[in-house]
Amino acid sequence: MKKGIMVGFGNVGKALAKELISLNKIEIIAVITSKGVYKLKNNWRSELNNLANEYPRGNREKIDILDLINEFIPDIAFVTIPPSYYNGEPNLSIYNTLIDNNINIITADKTGLALEFSSLMKKVKNNKLFFGYRATVMAGTPAIDVAKGLRGRNLKGIKAVLNATTNYILSLVESGYSMQSAIDKVKELGLVEPDPKIDIDGYDAAAKLSIILNTLDIESNINEIKRESLLNINEEKIRKTLNEGKRIKYIAYFDGNKKGVHLEEIEMDSQLARVSKNYNCILFNVDNDTITLTGPAGPAISTAKSMITDVLEYLEKD
Ligand SMILES: NC(=O)c1ccc[n+]([C@@H]2O[C@H](COP(=O)([O-])OP(=O)(O)OC[C@H]3O[C@@H](n4cnc5c(N)ncnc54)[C@H](OP(=O)(O)O)[C@@H]3O)[C@@H](O)[C@H]2O)c1
Structure with missing residues (x-):
């Protein structure tokens, strides 16, 4: 099974976690938020379900996203962090780090594409990656x-x-x-x-x-x-x-x-x-x-469901 990480675990991230558990086609191995990282070690589905119900309780450690990627080598990242239109950060750095490390992306955050669509998509194409962004516009409607x-x-x-x-x-x-x-x-x-x-x-x-x-x-x-x-x-x-x-x-x-x-x-x-x-x-x-x-366009559950449509397309293409 493909391995994924979740970057962001707010309204959309938690709803998406439940959808990914039901889908059971991508194993989530870690969840990173501004508070730190949660590593899912044994039974990922029940651990992720508990995290979605109890977040932000639980053990977490501070870790840089690059160290996380190097430790886990995920196939895909689910990005649900808040937008940052004024200077693009940390969102742009997160997208660039993921793409430069050959990690596919499904995102609900608009920042990267609103600021640097062409350059990000060029790198995505060169690295033969999947970048799903159905959730960024009218999430819930295609x-x-x-x-x-x-x-x-x-x-x-x-x-x-x-x-x-x-x-x-x-x-x-x-x-x-x-x-x-x-x-x-x-x-x-x-x-x-x-x-x-x-x-x-x-x-x-x-x-x-x-x-x-x-x-x-x-x-x-x-x-x-x-x-x-x-x-x-x-x-x-x-x-x-x-x-x-x-x-x-x-x-x-x-x-x-x-x-x-x-x-x-x-x-x-x-x-x-x-x-x-x-x-x-x-x-x-x-x-x-x-x-x-x-x-x-939303709420979070419709947004998460449109990310699942991206997941199905990613799995078909891979
Ligand atoms: N809500 C909707 O229906 C909807 C619809 C379409 C698109 N969107 C977009 O989806 C994204 C998420 O929305 P939301 O409502 O889920 O937001 P939210 O509830 O505010 O959750 C944001 C999550 O991102 C985490 N985060 C913030 N900075 C981070 C960083 N640098 N690295 C890792 N994690 C970070 C936060 O961490 P903490 O938990 O530590 O605070 C939180 O878990 C936004 O870009 C929004 O515009 C939302």
Whole structure:
């Protein structure tokens, strides 16, 4: 059986652990988090199950990821660490270390691909590795598969709601909340990234747009995507737009040339206007048609399940 390590063991990592135990096709030999490493020595399935139920209790030791790889020589790493868009670290170093040591990767973290898609994928190809990233965009809905299926077509544009948190904030404001109380509410529900700027200043949506564009062979980097803050609008404008039969949405767009994340008035008959809760929506404008994809983006269990789809593809290819 192939051997794997887990890098990160939060909401997604723990849900993924349970899915990997059920699948029983890759043996997990170690779990590394910011608190240290847990080595699974005997019965990996019951040890991993206990860890998922009891984390962060248990014995752990501090170890560098490179030492861990050298000690265990895993076939694959499951990466579920938080994003780090400002300078990319430690995420970029983790990806580079894994790839340079010929370890396949399945990730839910967008950082590496949003910042350095081309260079990472070039090394992945040269080293004949597998890099699964279905969970990075609309986790739970096969957005990456749809983007791959549109390669080589005449893509004229993309419009998408890619961040459920900001979408929820806008719908709370429509229903009468002030912007600040809507933000407080989503924080209370645990729906905001630990650094709220990642959602509210558009980093998350820009990272996802960048990954979709790169998947479609349009070179892109999060830093070249123009971002307007969600806070650039007031409550009155959001509610006035609703009264006029339209909705303000936080849209990630590509018009064939420009790429950005901004606030936009959307007609009510558009799927983009109707997307709510944890759902996302992407409109691909291809040739003279619009291809629409709507579906869930998270929570952690859907994210973990989309990583299992990556596992099945990895096992078939190997
Ligand atoms: N939640 C979702 O539905 C969803 C959907 C799609 C994508 N994602 C992405 O999936 C990733 C994980 O999300 P999450 O909700 O599981 O986050 P989380 O609950 O905050 O868990 C993050 C985990 O990463 C560990 N970690 C942090 N820095 C590390 C490092 N340098 N080396 C090793 N481990 C490290 C943390 O360690 P400690 O336990 O020691 O703190 C924690 O176990 C994020 O990038 C997120 O954007 C999440």
